[in-house]
Amino acid sequence: NAGVTQTPKFQVLKTGQSMTLQCAQDMNHEYMSWYRQDPGMGLRLIHYSVGAGITDQGEVPNGYNVSRSTTEDFPLRLLSAAPSQTSVYFCASSYDTSSSYNEQFFGPGTRLTVL
């Protein structure tokens, strides 16, 4: 199993550009989520999904869109990048959120810089 994979590892954008951060998992996990990590602020939940076709907002959803067309993939879209979105982005997945199997597995992260 590859676990949770994220691409790209690094990205530099100009203000106003759009891009998609990719996240995929091969563990047949129902629950997937996106976090951003900023110094002194821990990890903040952006969006999450409890299964294919279902997404919901987390703590800091503004400026980001997600979709979940398959169980495996959960891309994060930045429609118009802003410097405030400079951060490290982590994707995570778990079997579900309601059972004792809900340990979250994290991807390696994407370091995004918006100029």
Added chain:
Amino acid sequence: AQSVSQHNHHVILSEAASLELGCNYSYGGTVNLFWYVQYPGQHLQLLLKYFSGDPLVKGIKGFEAEFIKSKFSFNLRKPSVQWSDTAEYFCAVNTDKLIFGTGTRLQVFP
């Protein structure tokens, strides 16, 4: 809404010192509690978790945590830290989504 507080932002210890990192959460219902660790340059890894049963939970690398329901706390402990424990530690609470605290940066000096 659920929230998690970690009051120790930066902890500096010498090797063999004992460690206790505080974690408090706010949520009135049943919670699952976690501690994750992030070593320099790496992604988060699960250290230990509490779902039910014995409130004293043992994790990897000699870490343990105690769930005290009356205090809404889940403090992380280790009797004797090592230089390799230098990392950032995150407490998290899971109801329908996983919410993290702001993290505690631990530095252990030889």
